[in-house]
Amino acid sequence: MTGDNVLAVIFNSTSNDFDSVTPQVWGPAGRALIDALRLQPGERVLDVCSGTGASAIPAAHAVGPTGHVDAIDIADDLLARARTKAAADGLTNIDVICADATALPAPESPYDALSCAFGVFFLPDMDNAVRGLLDQIPGGRIGVAVWHDGALADFSATFFEEVATLSGQPQPTAGVRSASDEPRPINRVETVPLITDWLTSLGVVEVRTQVLSLPVPCTDEFAWSMILGSGLRGALGGFSDDQREQLRRNFIQALSDKDIREVNCDTLIAVGGVP
Numbered sequence: 325m326t327g328d329n330v331l332a333v334i335f336n337s338t339s340n341d342f343d344s345v346t347p348q349v350w351g352p353a354g355r356a357l358i359d360a361l362r363l364q365p366g367e368r369v370l371d372v373c374s375g376t377g378a379s380a381i382p383a384a385h386a387v388g389p390t391g392h393v394d395a396i397d398i399a400d401d402l403l404a405r406a407r408t409k410a411a412a413d414g415l416t417n418i419d420v421i422c423a424d425a426t427a428l429p430a431p432e433s434p435y436d437a438l439s440c441a442f443g444v445f446f447l448p449d450m451d452n453a454v455r456g457l458l459d460q461i462p463g464g465r466i467g468v469a470v471w472h473d474g475a476l477a478d479f480s481a482t483f484f485e486e487v488a489t490l491s492g493q494p495q496p497t498a499g500v501r502s503a504s505d506e507p508r509p510i511n512r513v514e515t516v517p518l519i520t521d522w523l524t525s526l527g528v529v530e531v532r533t534q535v536l537s538l539p540v541p542c543t544d545e546f547a548w549s550m551i552l553g554s555g556l557r558g559a560l561g562g563f564s565d566d567q568r569e570q571l572r573r574n575f576i577q578a579l580s581d582k583d584i585r586e587v588n589c590d591t592l593i594a595v596g597g598v599p
Protein backbone atom coordinates (compact mmCIF):
# COMPACT_ATOMS: atom_id res chain seq x y z
CA MET A 325 0.00 0.00 0.00
CA THR A 326 2.72 2.45 0.96
CA GLY A 327 5.46 1.02 -1.31
CA ASP A 328 4.54 3.17 -4.35
CA ASN A 329 4.47 6.36 -2.34
CA VAL A 330 7.26 8.56 -3.71
CA LEU A 331 8.31 9.57 -0.19
CA ALA A 332 8.45 5.92 0.86
CA VAL A 333 10.75 5.23 -2.09
CA ILE A 334 13.00 8.17 -1.18
CA PHE A 335 13.12 7.39 2.53
CA ASN A 336 13.66 3.66 1.96
CA SER A 337 16.63 4.63 -0.20
CA THR A 338 18.11 6.57 2.75
CA SER A 339 18.07 3.54 5.03
CA ASN A 340 21.78 2.68 4.82
CA ASP A 341 22.72 6.26 5.61
CA PHE A 342 19.91 7.57 7.79
CA ASP A 343 21.53 6.64 11.08
CA SER A 344 24.88 8.17 10.09
CA VAL A 345 23.45 11.49 11.23
CA THR A 346 21.31 10.20 14.08
CA PRO A 347 23.96 10.98 16.73
CA GLN A 348 24.16 14.64 15.66
CA VAL A 349 20.64 15.39 14.41
CA TRP A 350 17.74 12.93 14.61
CA GLY A 351 18.75 11.53 18.00
CA PRO A 352 19.07 14.76 20.03
CA ALA A 353 15.92 16.17 18.45
CA GLY A 354 13.90 13.01 19.10
CA ARG A 355 14.99 12.85 22.73
CA ALA A 356 14.22 16.56 23.25
CA LEU A 357 10.76 16.04 21.79
CA ILE A 358 10.02 13.15 24.13
CA ASP A 359 11.40 15.07 27.13
CA ALA A 360 9.10 17.99 26.27
CA LEU A 361 6.06 15.68 26.16
CA ARG A 362 6.76 14.62 29.79
CA LEU A 363 5.56 11.08 29.20
CA GLN A 364 4.58 9.09 32.26
CA PRO A 365 4.99 5.38 32.95
CA GLY A 366 2.02 3.45 31.63
CA GLU A 367 1.04 5.96 28.93
CA ARG A 368 0.12 4.99 25.38
CA VAL A 369 1.95 6.88 22.64
CA LEU A 370 1.42 7.18 18.90
CA ASP A 371 4.68 8.14 17.19
CA VAL A 372 4.23 8.95 13.49
CA CYS A 373 6.82 9.40 10.76
CA SER A 374 9.05 7.36 13.07
CA GLY A 375 11.91 6.58 10.68
CA THR A 376 14.51 4.54 12.58
CA GLY A 377 12.95 5.40 15.93
CA ALA A 378 14.68 8.61 17.05
CA SER A 379 11.65 9.63 19.09
CA ALA A 380 9.71 6.33 19.25
CA ILE A 381 12.44 4.48 21.13
CA PRO A 382 12.97 7.18 23.80
CA ALA A 383 9.17 7.26 24.11
CA ALA A 384 9.09 3.50 24.76
CA HIS A 385 11.76 3.91 27.45
CA ALA A 386 9.82 6.79 29.01
CA VAL A 387 6.48 4.97 29.27
CA GLY A 388 8.11 1.78 30.56
CA PRO A 389 6.85 -1.78 30.49
CA THR A 390 3.32 -0.81 31.50
CA GLY A 391 3.07 1.70 28.68
CA HIS A 392 3.03 1.21 24.94
CA VAL A 393 4.23 2.93 21.76
CA ASP A 394 2.91 2.42 18.23
CA ALA A 395 5.57 3.66 15.80
CA ILE A 396 4.21 4.36 12.32
CA ASP A 397 6.01 5.10 9.06
CA ILE A 398 5.61 4.40 5.34
CA ALA A 399 9.27 3.41 4.85
CA ASP A 400 9.69 -0.29 5.79
CA ASP A 401 13.46 -0.20 5.48
CA LEU A 402 13.76 2.52 8.12
CA LEU A 403 11.26 0.69 10.31
CA ALA A 404 13.37 -2.47 10.11
CA ARG A 405 16.17 -0.49 11.72
CA ALA A 406 13.82 0.84 14.37
CA ARG A 407 12.81 -2.75 15.21
CA THR A 408 16.43 -3.82 15.50
CA LYS A 409 17.21 -0.93 17.83
CA ALA A 410 14.15 -1.58 19.98
CA ALA A 411 15.12 -5.23 20.31
CA ALA A 412 18.71 -4.27 21.17
CA ASP A 413 17.34 -2.08 23.97
CA GLY A 414 15.20 -4.97 25.21
CA LEU A 415 11.98 -3.06 24.55
CA THR A 416 8.85 -5.18 24.35
CA ASN A 417 6.38 -2.29 24.62
CA ILE A 418 6.68 -0.95 21.06
CA ASP A 419 4.96 -2.00 17.84
CA VAL A 420 6.66 -0.79 14.68
CA ILE A 421 4.06 -0.58 11.93
CA CYS A 422 4.27 0.26 8.24
CA ALA A 423 1.29 2.53 7.61
CA ASP A 424 0.36 5.91 6.26
CA ALA A 425 -0.10 8.42 9.09
CA THR A 426 -2.88 10.08 7.09
CA ALA A 427 -4.98 6.92 6.92
CA LEU A 428 -4.91 5.39 10.38
CA PRO A 429 -7.94 3.55 11.74
CA ALA A 430 -9.49 4.74 14.99
CA PRO A 431 -7.46 3.27 17.86
CA GLU A 432 -8.97 0.59 20.09
CA SER A 433 -8.40 2.98 22.98
CA PRO A 434 -7.22 6.57 22.62
CA TYR A 435 -3.54 7.42 22.92
CA ASP A 436 -2.26 9.69 25.69
CA ALA A 437 0.27 11.40 23.45
CA LEU A 438 1.31 11.82 19.84
CA SER A 439 4.90 12.52 18.80
CA CYS A 440 6.13 13.44 15.33
CA ALA A 441 9.70 14.49 14.59
CA PHE A 442 10.46 16.08 11.19
CA GLY A 443 7.33 14.56 9.72
CA VAL A 444 4.32 16.88 9.70
CA PHE A 445 5.55 18.88 6.70
CA PHE A 446 5.72 15.69 4.61
CA LEU A 447 2.06 14.88 5.14
CA PRO A 448 -0.15 15.80 2.18
CA ASP A 449 -2.59 18.50 3.32
CA MET A 450 -0.69 19.05 6.57
CA ASP A 451 -3.55 20.69 8.47
CA ASN A 452 -6.16 18.04 7.72
CA ALA A 453 -3.63 15.28 8.30
CA VAL A 454 -2.77 16.62 11.75
CA ARG A 455 -6.45 17.19 12.56
CA GLY A 456 -6.95 13.50 11.80
CA LEU A 457 -4.08 12.60 14.10
CA LEU A 458 -5.51 14.75 16.90
CA ASP A 459 -8.62 12.55 16.75
CA GLN A 460 -6.37 9.73 17.95
CA ILE A 461 -5.49 11.59 21.18
CA PRO A 462 -8.62 13.20 22.65
CA GLY A 463 -7.67 14.70 26.02
CA GLY A 464 -4.01 13.94 25.32
CA ARG A 465 -0.86 15.84 24.28
CA ILE A 466 0.81 16.43 20.94
CA GLY A 467 4.52 17.06 20.42
CA VAL A 468 6.04 18.08 17.11
CA ALA A 469 9.64 18.69 16.06
CA VAL A 470 10.36 20.68 12.89
CA TRP A 471 13.28 22.58 11.41
CA HIS A 472 13.75 26.07 12.84
CA ASP A 473 13.91 29.01 10.44
CA GLY A 474 17.39 29.04 8.89
CA ALA A 475 18.16 25.39 9.63
CA LEU A 476 20.05 23.73 6.77
CA ALA A 477 19.60 26.96 4.77
CA ASP A 478 23.12 27.63 3.39
CA PHE A 479 23.79 23.93 3.33
CA SER A 480 20.81 22.89 1.23
CA ALA A 481 21.02 25.98 -1.00
CA THR A 482 24.61 25.01 -1.81
CA PHE A 483 23.55 21.45 -2.51
CA PHE A 484 20.76 22.48 -4.88
CA GLU A 485 23.09 24.91 -6.68
CA GLU A 486 25.43 22.01 -7.37
CA VAL A 487 22.54 19.75 -8.43
CA ALA A 488 21.42 22.48 -10.84
CA THR A 489 24.92 22.89 -12.28
CA LEU A 490 25.41 19.16 -12.82
CA SER A 491 21.93 18.47 -14.18
CA GLY A 492 21.63 21.65 -16.23
CA GLN A 493 18.16 22.00 -14.74
CA PRO A 494 17.15 24.91 -12.52
CA GLN A 495 16.37 23.62 -9.04
CA PRO A 496 13.75 24.80 -6.63
CA THR A 497 14.95 25.67 -3.18
CA ALA A 498 14.90 22.95 -0.56
CA GLY A 499 11.81 21.72 1.15
CA VAL A 500 8.52 20.14 0.35
CA ARG A 501 6.66 22.10 -2.27
CA SER A 502 3.03 23.01 -1.94
CA ALA A 503 0.61 23.40 -4.80
CA SER A 504 0.47 26.90 -6.30
CA ASP A 505 2.24 29.82 -4.64
CA GLU A 506 1.21 29.02 -1.10
CA PRO A 507 3.97 28.86 1.48
CA ARG A 508 5.58 25.46 1.74
CA PRO A 509 4.37 23.43 4.72
CA ILE A 510 7.90 23.45 6.11
CA ASN A 511 7.88 27.28 6.09
CA ARG A 512 4.45 27.52 7.71
CA VAL A 513 5.78 26.11 11.00
CA GLU A 514 9.37 27.32 11.12
CA THR A 515 9.28 29.95 13.89
CA VAL A 516 8.00 29.99 17.46
CA PRO A 517 5.02 32.24 16.62
CA LEU A 518 4.22 30.33 13.42
CA ILE A 519 4.15 26.87 14.97
CA THR A 520 2.34 28.16 18.07
CA ASP A 521 -0.34 29.82 15.95
CA TRP A 522 -0.58 26.80 13.65
CA LEU A 523 -1.16 24.33 16.47
CA THR A 524 -3.57 26.73 18.15
CA SER A 525 -5.53 27.04 14.88
CA LEU A 526 -5.95 23.26 14.92
CA GLY A 527 -7.44 23.41 18.41
CA VAL A 528 -4.32 22.57 20.43
CA VAL A 529 -4.18 24.45 23.74
CA GLU A 530 -1.42 25.66 26.05
CA VAL A 531 1.22 25.34 23.35
CA ARG A 532 4.81 25.51 24.65
CA THR A 533 7.60 25.89 22.14
CA GLN A 534 11.38 25.82 22.49
CA VAL A 535 14.29 26.09 20.10
CA LEU A 536 16.83 23.30 20.33
CA SER A 537 20.19 24.64 19.17
CA LEU A 538 21.94 21.99 17.08
CA PRO A 539 25.05 23.33 15.36
CA VAL A 540 26.92 20.45 13.71
CA PRO A 541 30.52 20.77 12.45
CA CYS A 542 30.41 20.60 8.66
CA THR A 543 32.89 17.80 8.08
CA ASP A 544 32.96 16.28 4.59
CA GLU A 545 31.59 13.07 6.03
CA PHE A 546 28.69 14.71 7.85
CA ALA A 547 27.81 16.88 4.85
CA TRP A 548 27.39 13.97 2.46
CA SER A 549 25.75 11.74 5.06
CA MET A 550 23.16 14.47 5.68
CA ILE A 551 22.32 14.40 1.96
CA LEU A 552 22.19 10.61 1.73
CA GLY A 553 20.38 10.17 5.04
CA SER A 554 17.61 12.75 4.65
CA GLY A 555 14.87 13.74 2.24
CA LEU A 556 17.49 15.82 0.35
CA ARG A 557 18.51 12.51 -1.18
CA GLY A 558 15.44 12.73 -3.40
CA ALA A 559 17.39 15.15 -5.63
CA LEU A 560 19.88 12.38 -6.53
CA GLY A 561 17.24 10.27 -8.29
CA GLY A 562 18.21 11.04 -11.90
CA PHE A 563 21.99 10.75 -11.48
CA SER A 564 24.27 7.80 -12.27
CA ASP A 565 26.74 6.57 -9.67
CA ASP A 566 29.55 8.50 -11.41
CA GLN A 567 27.47 11.67 -11.45
CA ARG A 568 26.65 11.25 -7.77
CA GLU A 569 30.33 10.99 -6.97
CA GLN A 570 30.97 14.11 -9.04
CA LEU A 571 28.16 15.89 -7.24
CA ARG A 572 29.57 14.86 -3.87
CA ARG A 573 32.96 16.32 -4.76
CA ASN A 574 31.50 19.51 -6.18
CA PHE A 575 29.27 19.97 -3.15
CA ILE A 576 32.08 19.43 -0.64
CA GLN A 577 34.24 21.89 -2.59
CA ALA A 578 31.46 24.47 -2.74
CA LEU A 579 30.89 24.23 1.03
CA SER A 580 34.60 24.82 1.52
CA ASP A 581 34.67 27.72 -0.99
CA LYS A 582 31.80 29.35 0.90
CA ASP A 583 33.58 28.71 4.20
CA ILE A 584 30.54 26.86 5.59
CA ARG A 585 32.04 25.20 8.65
CA GLU A 586 28.92 24.47 10.59
CA VAL A 587 25.52 23.13 9.61
CA ASN A 588 22.65 24.76 11.44
CA CYS A 589 20.31 21.92 12.43
CA ASP A 590 18.29 23.99 14.91
CA THR A 591 14.98 22.41 15.72
CA LEU A 592 11.69 23.72 17.06
CA ILE A 593 9.97 21.55 19.62
CA ALA A 594 6.31 22.38 20.24
CA VAL A 595 3.98 20.59 22.62
CA GLY A 596 0.41 21.23 23.63
CA GLY A 597 -2.80 19.72 24.89
CA VAL A 598 -5.78 18.38 22.99
CA PRO A 599 -9.15 19.19 24.61
Ligand SMILES: C[S@@+](CC[C@H](N)C(=O)[O-])C[C@H]1O[C@@H](n2cnc3c(N)ncnc32)[C@H](O)[C@@H]1O
Nearest residue numbers: 335350373374375378397398399424425441446
Ligand atom coordinates in the same frame (compact mmCIF):
# COMPACT_ATOMS: atom_id res chain seq x y z
C1 LIG B 1 12.99 13.21 8.08
S1 LIG B 1 12.32 11.62 8.42
C2 LIG B 1 12.17 11.69 10.20
C3 LIG B 1 12.22 10.33 10.86
C4 LIG B 1 12.25 10.33 12.37
N1 LIG B 1 11.05 10.93 12.93
C5 LIG B 1 13.46 11.06 12.89
O1 LIG B 1 13.31 12.15 13.45
O2 LIG B 1 14.57 10.53 12.74
C6 LIG B 1 10.63 11.76 7.88
C7 LIG B 1 9.88 10.44 7.94
O3 LIG B 1 8.52 10.67 7.64
C8 LIG B 1 8.04 9.50 6.99
N2 LIG B 1 6.77 9.81 6.34
C9 LIG B 1 6.54 10.69 5.34
N3 LIG B 1 5.24 10.70 5.00
C10 LIG B 1 4.62 9.81 5.82
C11 LIG B 1 3.27 9.37 5.96
N4 LIG B 1 2.29 9.85 5.18
N5 LIG B 1 3.00 8.45 6.91
C12 LIG B 1 3.98 7.95 7.70
N6 LIG B 1 5.28 8.32 7.60
C13 LIG B 1 5.59 9.24 6.67
C14 LIG B 1 9.17 9.15 6.05
O4 LIG B 1 9.09 7.84 5.56
C15 LIG B 1 10.38 9.40 6.96
O5 LIG B 1 10.75 8.24 7.65
